[in-house]
Amino acid sequence: MAVEQQVIIVTGAGGGMGKAIIQEQLAKGNIVVGLDLSVASLSDLAQDALQCFEVNVLQEEHVNEVFKQVFAKYGRIDGLVNALGIAQAATPIEQVSMDEWNRLMDVNVKSLFITTKAVVPYMKERQKGSIVTIASISAVRPRPGLQAYIASKGAAESFTRGLAIELAPFQLRVNTIHPGPADTQMLSQFTAQGADIEQTKQSVFVQSVPLGRLVDPSDIAGAVSYLLSDAASMVTGTTLHVDGGRGL
Numbered sequence: 001m002a003v004e005q006q007v008i009i010v011t012g013a014g015g016g017m018g019k020a021i022i023q024e025q026l027a028k029g030n031i032v033v034g035l036d037l038s039v040a041s042l043s044d045l046a047q048d049a050l051q052c053f054e055v056n057v058l059q060e061e062h063v064n065e066v067f068k069q070v071f072a073k074y075g076r077i078d079g080l081v082n083a084l085g086i087a088q089a090a091t092p093i094e095q096v097s098m099d100e101w102n103r104l105m106d107v108n109v110k111s112l113f114i115t116t117k118a119v120v121p122y123m124k125e126r127q128k129g130s131i132v133t134i135a136s137i138s139a140v141r142p143r144p145g146l147q148a149y150i151a152s153k154g155a156a157e158s159f160t161r162g163l164a165i166e167l168a169p170f171q172l173r174v175n176t177i178h179p180g181p182a183d184t185q186m187l188s189q190f191t192a193q194g195a196d197i198e199q200t201k202q203s204v205f206v207q208s209v210p211l212g213r214l215v216d217p218s219d220i221a222g223a224v225s226y227l228l229s230d231a232a233s234m235v236t237g238t239t240l241h242v243d244g245g246r247g248l
């Protein structure tokens with residue numbers, strides 16, 4: 001039996017994980033809609049099944065308009081993957097400005113409210129949908145100096161659980177993934193100002209993973225595929241750790 005083609009929206013589409021998620025969804029034959037501040041990194045994936053929008057996801061009206069267009073065009077939105085995010089450079093709390101706190105909360109948390117609120121009506125209409133949010137293992141296994149980032153990822157996990165119970169009667173599933181330190185450009189942004197990035201990658205990040213390597217974006221793409229699929233049809237409100245054991 002032919003597998004039905006799904007329509008999947010991915011935020012943070014131009015980032016390390018976002019691109020890997022998109023590649024895997026396209027390989028599965030799905031239609032993918034990618035949103036990011038810049039989608040230049042996706043130019044090599046150009047094909048009819050991929051539609052990209054350069055959008056600041058904090059601009060609610062713009063997001064609503066894109067989702068409306070997607071539903072009008074395809075008549076369905078099966079999955080939303082919230083893969084955007086920003087890092088915090090390790091900083092003692094006394095030196096963290098209110099602007100920096102607000103920026104992290106806006107991008108990492110408010111964006112989830114905006115995209116989820118926008119997609120839920122379309123998913124409710126079809127009584128089917130899966131929402132996956134990329135949070136971070138740091139929410140439960142913190143490192144010093146990342147207090148605002150960690151708080152934002154904890155909020156992402158709680159938001160997921162709150163929505164999972166709210167949306168279960170409509171057959172919508174909502175889950176979180178906690179990646180461990182991952183091999184994308186973001187990793188270097190967690191280091192303290194002035195630190196040697198390559199050295200920190202090995203001595204701090206790789207060392208902290210029991211399975212002995214950084215998470216590859218494809219590891220996250222695989223976990224996303226599972227949570228989007230019918231194989232996970234009884235999985236909701238959960239957090240999947242894809243961290244090589246970092247959370248242990």
Ligand SMILES: NC(=O)c1ccc[n+]([C@@H]2O[C@H](COP(=O)([O-])OP(=O)(O)OC[C@H]3O[C@@H](n4cnc5c(N)ncnc54)[C@H](O)[C@@H]3O)[C@@H](O)[C@H]2O)c1
Binds near residue numbers: 017137
């Ligand atoms: N890399 C890691 O070590 C790591 C570990 C744990 C969790 N995470 C989380 O995984 C997710 C993906 O991270 P990544 O490693 O792919 O990082 P990345 O920096 O490669 O990608 C993040 C993307 O989000 C986009 N983005 C940021 N703000 C946006 C906005 N307002 N509107 C639209 N797009 C916006 C950026 O342009 C970027 O392309 C993030 O939520 C991150 O916090 C990353």
